[in-house]
Amino acid sequence: MSPDWIRIGASTTAQISSIDYLANVITLANTVSWNNGDAVYLYKNSTGTQVLFGSLPDLGAYPTVGGCATPRDSNAGTTIGSMNPGQYSGGVYLAMPFTPGSSYTLCGVTLRMAKAGNPLNMNAYIYTDSSGVPGMPLGMVSASFNSSTLSSSECDAAFVGLNASLTAGTQYWIVVEVPFDNTGSDYVNWYYSSGSASNVFESSSNGSAVWANQNTYAIGKFTTFSQ
Structure with missing residues (x-):
């Protein structure tokens, strides 16, 4: 298992390095930039499997692959x-x-x-x-x-x-x-x-x-x- 990846906004991806739950702070493995209000999605789960395809998450239990279901x-x-x-x-x-x-x-x-x-x-x-x-x-x-x-x-x-x-x-x-x-x-x-x-x-x-x-x-x- 490895840390999850997130996607910020339309295309920026980064792997999580650590999470401080008391301070509500997520530290990323690499430096990225974003704008206030940018959406944050799960991009890859802890098995390294990509779960986000396209611009937005899919409805339902499993993601589609770029529209291929x-x-x-x-x-x-x-x-x-x-x-x-x-x-x-x-x-x-x-x-x-x-x-x-x-x-x-x-x-x-x-x-x-x-x-x-x-x-x-x-x-x-x-x-x-x-x-x-x-x-x-x-x-x-x-x-x-x-x-x-x-x-x-x-x-x-x-x-x-x-x-x-x-x-x-x-x-x-x-x-x-x-x-x-x-x-x-x-x-x-x-x-x-x-x-x-x-x-x-x-x-x-x-x-x-x-x-x-x-x-x-x-x-x-x-x-x-x-x-």
Whole structure:
């Protein structure tokens, strides 16, 4: 468990460092600024899971993911390791296959991730399959994520605004782009659990034709969403 994160106003996020209940004072882990009257919302809970998407909290017991309310395909298995997109120049793009159990239009995806150092902002894509490796981007080109809001321990990274029409039983790829910053110390961990021989990770320096196998018998932890 880790301290909660809050969002102040429209976009400012910060992790709580301590709370003095007697003095009614919250101390934040980093310096932020705000205006009098700015609203304060819970942004991430103590498990590192983002619970606020969009401009305002959602009604009901569970948040929607950028308007995507229905979980579809997922892997929430026991973590046994992680892949590290963005750590090397040849691994800027990291891809994992999945096969939807039903036909739907994907509008968002959450990935179980953590940051190392200060990674650059990420993008996620849904690719078609091309003979067992990622083919071409499908639907809306990408969804972005502010990597600075990631915890250093496993949590959700939510990519919203995708629009990919999926067919049941057809293999697709979740592709994450984490730019290489030439240091090798600022990257993202994408956690995985044990999988079968068909569960692999592929990496690429540019997200196009040349992909290299990075791991087998490993399936990244993810959830896809539809409206």
